[in-house]
Each structure stands twice: as C-alpha cells, then as structure tokens.
Amino acid sequence: MHPAPSLIAFSTLSGLGLGLLAFLGLGLAPTAGWTGFVFFALAFGMTGAGLLSSLLHLGHPERAPKAFSQWRTSWLSREAWVAMAALGVMGIYALLALLGLRISPLGWLGAALCLAVVFCTAMIYAQLKTVPRWHGPVTPLLFVGYAVTGGALLSGRVWPAALLLGIMAVAQFLAWRRGDRALSDSGTTIGTATGLGPRGRVRLFEPPHSGGNYLTKEMVFRVARKHAQKLRSLVLVFAFAVPVVALLMPFGHLSAGIAVLSHVLGMLGQRWLFFAEAEHVVGLYYGKGANAA
Amino acid sequence: MTALPEATTRKLGLVIDLDTCVGCHACVTACKGWNTENHGAPLGDADAYGAAPVGAFLNRIHSFEVQPDAGAAQTVHFPKSCLHCEDAPCVTVCPTGASYKRVEDGIVLVNETDCIGCGLCAWACPYGAREMDPLEGVMKKCTLCVDRIYNEELPEVDRVPACVRTCPAGARHFGDLGDPDSDVSKLVEARGGMDLMPEQGTKPVNKYLPPRARDQIDVLAPFLERVDEGPKGFLGWLDRALERL
Numbered sequence: 431m432h433p434a435p436s437l438i439a440f441s442t443l444s445g446l447g448l449g450l451l452a453f454l455g456l457g458l459a460p461t462a463g464w465t466g467f468v469f470f471a472l473a474f475g476m477t478g479a480g481l482l483s484s485l486l487h488l489g490h491p492e493r494a495p496k497a498f499s500q501w502r503t504s505w506l507s508r509e510a511w512v513a514m515a516a517l518g519v520m521g522i523y524a525l526l527a528l529l530g531l532r533i534s535p536l537g538w539l540g541a542a543l544c545l546a547v548v549f550c551t552a553m554i555y556a557q558l559k560t561v562p563r564w565h566g567p568v569t570p571l572l573f574v575g576y577a578v579t580g581g582a583l584l585s586g587r588v589w590p591a592a593l594l595l596g597i598m599a600v601a602q603f604l605a606w607r608r609g610d611r612a613l614s615d616s617g618t619t620i621g622t623a624t625g626l627g628p629r630g631r632v633r634l635f636e637p638p639h640s641g642g643n644y645l646t647k648e649m650v651f652r653v654a655r656k657h658a659q660k661l662r663s664l665v666l667v668f669a670f671a672v673p674v675v676a677l678l679m680p681f682g683h684l685s686a687g688i689a690v691l692s693h694v695l696g697m698l699g700q701r702w703l704f705f706a707e708a709e710h711v712v713g714l715y716y717g718k719g720a721n722a723a
Numbered sequence: 724m725t726a727l728p729e730a731t732t733r734k735l736g737l738v739i740d741l742d743t744c745v746g747c748h749a750c751v752t753a754c755k756g757w758n759t760e761n762h763g764a765p766l767g768d769a770d771a772y773g774a775a776p777v778g779a780f781l782n783r784i785h786s787f788e789v790q791p792d793a794g795a796a797q798t799v800h801f802p803k804s805c806l807h808c809e810d811a812p813c814v815t816v817c818p819t820g821a822s823y824k825r826v827e828d829g830i831v832l833v834n835e836t837d838c839i840g841c842g843l844c845a846w847a848c849p850y851g852a853r854e855m856d857p858l859e860g861v862m863k864k865c866t867l868c869v870d871r872i873y874n875e876e877l878p879e880v881d882r883v884p885a886c887v888r889t890c891p892a893g894a895r896h897f898g899d900l901g902d903p904d905s906d907v908s909k910l911v912e913a914r915g916g917m918d919l920m921p922e923q924g925t926k927p928v929n930k931y932l933p934p935r936a937r938d939q940i941d942v943l944a945p946f947l948e949r950v951d952e953g954p955k956g957f958l959g960w961l962d963r964a965l966e967r968l
Contacts, residue, residue, distance in 0.1 A: 431846070489840015489860025496819035496837055500725045506818035506843055559812065559923055560849045617922050618849070620787075624801060625917040625931055626741075630791035635798055638751075638783035641775060644854040648842065711920065712851035715785055715803065 431561065432651045433705035436486040441551060441704075442697045444480030445573060447473050448544040449581030451520050454527075455541030457534060459585030461527040469585070470524045474517075481513060505557055509550035516543035548577040562612035563708045568605050575601060576697065583673060583693055586686060592677045595693075599670035602700065606662060613709045613719075623714040634717030649710035650718055661703055669696025725817045727810065731829035734901030735867055736807050736928035737887065738910055742935045743894035746786055746800030750886035750895060754782040754804070754865075757885035762870040763835050767858030779854045781805070781865040782886055799934055802895070804886070805852035805865035806919065806927035807831050813844035813853060813864075821862075829901070829928060830869055835861045849923045872897075900928050 450473040453459045460466050485491045498514075500507040520540040526533060552573035555564040579598050582591040620634075621627020669692075676689035709718070758781055759765040768778035782804040790796040807824075811831050814822045821837035822844050824830070833844075838861040845853040845862060853864045868884035871877060881888060887895040898907035907930075910916070916930035941947075954962050 487841065489842075489855060490838065493819065493837070493839045496821075497839060497841075498818075500818050500820050503725045503815040504818045506816065506841065510818065554816075554843065557816070558846055560847060618920055622920050622922060623849075624787055624799070625919055625933065626787060626789050626799060629797075629933070630789045632787050632789050634785065635788040636786035638780075638785050641777065643777060643783075644779065644845070644857070645851045647777075648845065648855075649851070710846070711849045711923070715851055 431705045431708040431710060432648045433702045434487055436483045437705065438698060438701045440480045440484035440487070441573075442480070442694070442701050443476045443483070444551070445548055445577045446580035446584060446694065446697070447476030447478075447480060448516065448548050449577035449579070450584040451477060451516070451581075452541040452544040452577070453581040453585040453587070455520060455523060455537035455539075455544065457532065457537060458587060461524070461532055461537075462530065463528075466528055470528070472584070474520075474524070477517065505550055505553040509547060509554065512543060512550050513547045516540060516547050519543055545574055545577060548573050559616075560711050561708045562616035562618070562711070563609040564704075565612070565616075568608060572598075572601060572605055576700075580693065580697070583677075583690060586681075588677050588681060591689075592674050595670045595674050595677075599666060602669075603666070609707065613711075616711070618711045618714065620714045620717075620719055623711065634715075637716060645712055646716055650713045650716050651706065658703065658707055661699055665696050665699040665703065667696070668692045669700055672696075725814050725820050725822060727814055727824055728826045731809075731825070731901065732827050733899045734807075734809070734829045734928045735872070735898070736829070736900045736907075736930070737804070737867075737884070738896040738898070738900070738907045738916060738930050738932060739802050740894040740896070740914075740932040741799050741801065742914075742932060743892045744784075744800040744802060745892045745894070746784055746798075747891065748784050749889050749891055750802060751780060751782050751784055753885040753889035755780055757868060757871070758863075758866070762866065764856060764859040764861060764863070766863060767856045769857035777857055779856045779863045781852075781854070781863060783851075795937070797934065797937060802886075803850060803852070804929075805831060805867075806850060806925070806929040807865075807867065809926035809928060810924060812847040812849075812923075812925060816843045816847045818843070830867045831864070832866055832869065833862050833864055835859070838862050849920050849925065850927075867897075900930065 454461055454469060454473060459469050485494055488494060497507055497510050501511050519536065523533065523536045523540050549570050552570035556566060556569035559565050575598050579594040582594050619627060620632045624632055626632045672692040673689040676685045679685045755766055766779045768776060770776050782802060785801045785803060787799045787801055788796050789799060807829055811824055814824050814831060819837045819839055821834045823832060840855060840860040842855055853862050856863050871884060872882050874882060883897045887897045896907050896910060898905045900907055902908060911930045914932040916932050918927050919931060
C-alpha cells in the first residue's frame with residue numbers, strides 16, 4: 431500500500447496523543463497547574479494535528495461531516511464519532527482539572543474513549559480481507575499497545591514505559607514475522623484471482639496498459655525487501671532500544687526528551703513500514719504475488 | 724445506507740467468456756466513452772497528452788498466460804470490472820453512505836455528491852474495480868451502464884451496458900443472474916461459470932466462463948468428408964475454366 435505521509439502522520443501523532451490523554455484521564459500524569467497545562471496541550475495538540483492531517487488524505491475534505499452518518503457498518507464512521515466523544519469528554523475533564531476539580535470517573539470514561547479511538551483506527555485496517563498482513567486481531571493489538579506505550583513514555587512513567595517498550599519490541603518482531611507469511615497463508619493467489627489456477631501455472635502476460643494507474647500507485651506499491659530489513663532494524667533501535675536506554679539513565683529532561691524523540695522517530699518508521707509492506711491482493715492481477723519482490 | 728440489502732429483487736450482472744475474448748480492448752474504449760459523456764462526473768485523465776498520463780477507467784483488460792503441466796501455454800485475455808458482489812465489502816466500509824447496493828437490481832453505485840474521496844472502498848475491493856478520479860477526487864466504478872439499461876430514449880438493442888453492446892467477439896453477456904431461467908444463468912450453467920477469488924467471501928454476481936480446452940482434434944478427422952467444396956455458380960465455372968487454361 432502507498433505510504434501516504436498524511437496517513438503516517440495521522441496514525442503516529444493521534445496514537446501518541448490519545449495514549450497520553452488516556453494516562454491523563456487515569457490520573458497517571460500531572461493534571462494540575464502549569465505542568466498539567468503543558469501535558470494537556472501536548473496531548474490535544476498531537477491528537478488534533480493527527481486528525482487534521484487525516485483530512486488531507488481526502489479528495490473532498492469539505493464533505494467530511496458526512497462521514498458521521500454510517501456508524502452502523504463503517505469503522506471509519508465509528509472512528510469519527512468516538513474521536514469527537516473522546517475529545518469532548520477529555521476537553522471538559524481537562525478544563526475542570528486545570529481549574530482544580532479533577533473528576534475521576536469522567537477521566538476514566540475519557541481514557542476508555544481515547545483507547546477506543548485507536549481501536550477504531552486499527553479496525554479500519556484490520557477489517558480488510560484484501561490486505562492479509564493487516565487482517566486480524568494483530569493490528570488492533572499493536573495499535574492500542576503502541577498508544578499505551580506512548581502514553582506511558584510521554585507521561586514520564588519510567589518503569590511501566592520501559593517494560594511496555596520491551597513487550598512491544600517483541601510483539602512487533604512477531605507481527606512482522608506473521609505478516610511476511612500472511613499473503614501466502616491467505617489462500618488468495620493469481621490462480622484464484624483469475625480462476626485459471628486449476629488449469630496450470632498462471633502468470634501475467636501483459637498488463638492492461640503500459641503506464642501506472644490509481645490502483646498500482648495506491649495498492650501495488652512495494653518496498654524493496656532489502657530496505658525493509660534495514661528499516662525494521664532501525665525501527666527496533668529508535669522506537670525501542672534508544673528510549674529504553676535513555677529511560678534507564680538518571681531521569682531528567684534531557685534523557686526524557688531523547689527517549690520521546692527517538693520513539694516518535696521510530697514510530698514514524700514503523701507506520702511507514704506498516705503501509706509500505708502491506709500487500710493488497712489486487713497486486714496479483716498486476717503480477718505481484720506472494721513471492722514477487 | 725451502507726448496510727447491504729438482505730436480498731435483491733434481481734441480480735443484474737455480466738457474464739464474461741474467457742474463451743471468446745480476443746483482448747481487443749474495444750469494451751474499455753466504449754466504457755470510457757459512454758461514462759465520460761453521460762451520467763456522473765466524466766472519467767478524468769491527468770496529464771492526458773503528457774509523458775505520464777493517468778486516467779480513471781471502469782474496465783481494464785489484463786492478459787495472462789497459463790502453462791499446464793503438459794502441452795502448450797495458453798494466453799487468456801481477462802476483462803475486469805466491478806463484479807457487483809452480493810456481499811460487497813466496498814459498500815459497508817463507506818463512512819458517508821455514498822456507496823450503496825440497489826435493492827431492485829443489485830447494482831453497486833456511488834453517489835458522487837456524498838463521496839469524500841477517502842479511498843477506503845477501493846482498499847476493500849479485492850478486484851481493483853474502483854478507481855479514484857484524478858480530477859474530481861471522487862470514487863468511480865462500473866454502473867452497469869444504469870443510464871443505458873433503463874433508458875427508453877435509446878433503441879431497445881442499445882439498452883445493455885456499452886461494453887456488451889460493443890464487444891465484437893460476443894464475449895460479454897448481460898442479464899439477471901438471480902433468475903435461473905435467464906439466458907445468462909443458462910450460459911453459466913452450461914459452461915461452468917466461476918467466481919473470482921471465492922475465498923474472499925464477496926459472492927460476486929458477475930461470472931467468468933473458463934476457456935475451453937485446446938488442441939483436441941478427433942483422430943478420425945482426416946477421414947471426414949471435406950466441408951469446403953470450392954466455389955459454385957459463375958465463380959465455380961470461372962475457377963474451372965481458368966484451371967483448364
């Protein structure tokens with residue numbers, strides 16, 4: 431799939447912002463005074479910037495309000511509703527908390543809604559049978575896991591953050607390994623795509639046209655395998671290893687800053703790979719199979 | 724509404740004969756022409772006369788080669804457009820309700836004034852049947868020429884999708900696949916019509932007729948009476964007269 435910068439920015443920033451909001455809602459980060467104000471501003475800023483960048487992905491952003499109408503069937507529509515609810519509840523909670531009145535149940539509700547937004551975002555990808563690498567519970571587990579980890583890191587919970595980073599590094603490694611087999615395990619091949627499989631080995635003889643099209647740009651995008659391995663290693667270093675080492679150093683603004691910046695950089699790489707490595711089954715019609723580079 | 728109907732009254736769709744298709748792309752051109760000049764936003768082209776033209780098409784012809792375990796490889800021209808699936812995943816993912824499946828005939832359509840161009844329906848389609856218009860920013864897809872098939876301004880012979888009307892090989896057939904007595908249903912029955920990617924669970928309405936086996940010539944063929952008996956009448960006389968010269 432095409433790794434659109436707007437989608438990478440959206441899912442990275444909103445994931446981290448919503449994770450931090452969840453920690454603020456649970457009262458696991460300072461919510462009062464100037465410190466509280468900075469934390470809330472950071473969390474709302476990241477979430478808001480993420481949601482706005484997702485609008486850039488649309489062909490007609492001015493019609494975005496229509497996206498609230500189909501919550502019965504569409505995860506994208508559910509995401510829109512839950513995001514508004516999360517921002518609304520957390521907005522009220524933040525305002526009252528900064529004025530000195532922290533209502534815990536309201537914060538718990540807000541925290542649950544924040545993680546629900548991340549879950550809805552993940553389900554947009556996880557529901558797609560057409561992208562075997564994304565399809566299944568692994569995508570929501572990773573997304574929510576990353577949001578909680580980001581929240582712990584941004585709110586300065588040193589030991590929980592270090593532990594979660596370790597767990598997520600292993601989870602991510604396993605998810606990549608599963609993902610590499612997902613297309614061939616899905617059973618969809620050029621043989622089932624054309625219905626010609628039982629007759630022999632099928633290969634693309636001629637594409638429909640010599641140039642590209644929307645489908646090949648959007649869905650048949652493939653990152654070279656060689657680079658994928660290097661990028662995965664860089665993600666493991668920046669998203670997990672550097673932050674853990676920084677957290678284990680004497681705690682201060684510098685080490686916390688390094689941990690956060692490195693994690694954000696690593697997460698941008700993780701999300702780039704999430705899109706770039708995902709194989710859409712339509713690629714089979716364009717000669718891109720499970721074993722094609 | 725993006726909830727799929729429980730059942731549709733009819734299941735209009737196409738039957739595509741992979742045995743007969745010659746890969747001429749006439750249906751692609753007819754489709755682009757009709758759907759650019761008629762219903763909805765025109766099918767746009769970006770950089771149409773430049774170095775890298777990219778345009779929206781609702782129908783594209785791939786060509787595949789099948790290599791059996793023994794014998795010669797076979798080329799199969801493979802037209803592909805929206806299959807108007809019964810369990811259309813493109814419809815349920817739409818956040819705005821722009822995508823819908825009609826109860827009366829099962830056609831999957833996009834209401835272009837509601838489409839926000841998020842592209843999720845194109846991601847959800849395993850067949851690559853939906854393409855974003857590069858100029859309008861809305862999703863385009865095969866309408867089964869909904870503005871032809873019910874159009875009483877057109878002569879009756881033209882009230883079929885443009886691709887079916889234009890196909891010089893007779894490889895495309897249009898009809899109600901929900902009616903077991905329709906011509907298209909009988910054709911599917913007789914020729915073993917198949918679904919594309921059945922494991923994706925989309926239950927496509929359009930069916931594909933597999934190519935017939937090649938190179939099966941009866942061993943007694945050389946002993947059969949000749950069918951071509953040469954020219955008759957004036958041309959026959961001329962032929963014989965010139966032969967004698």
